[in-house]
Amino acid sequence: MEEVPFGVPPRIYNYRCSKCNYKSEMNEAIIDTAYGWSKKRTKTSDGETIPVLECPDCNRFSFVCID
Numbered sequence: 001m002e003e004v005p006f007g008v009p010p011r012i013y014n015y016r017c018s019k020c021n022y023k024s025e026m027n028e029a030i031i032d033t034a035y036g037w038s039k040k041r042t043k044t045s046d047g048e049t050i051p052v053l054e055c056p057d058c059n060r061f062s063f064v065c066i067d
């Protein structure tokens with residue numbers, strides 16, 4: 001039986017709403033999709049451009065990547 005090596009685990013992004021302070025983790029797949037529909041971007045400390053999402057709690061467009 002052939003062993004299949006594990007791939008790189010999907011990256012997790014920590015998000016926080018700047019309006020209501022709701023926090024959640026977003027995975028790579030969600031972020032990848034968001035590049036398509038979210039027009040707003042923020043930059044992380046390591047220079048990555050990350051889309052701004054809609055807050056799942058208050059539904060405002062203020063859910064930003066903090067890490």
Ligand SMILES: [Zn+2]
Pocket residue numbers: 017018019020021022055056057058059060
């Ligand atoms: Zn919110």
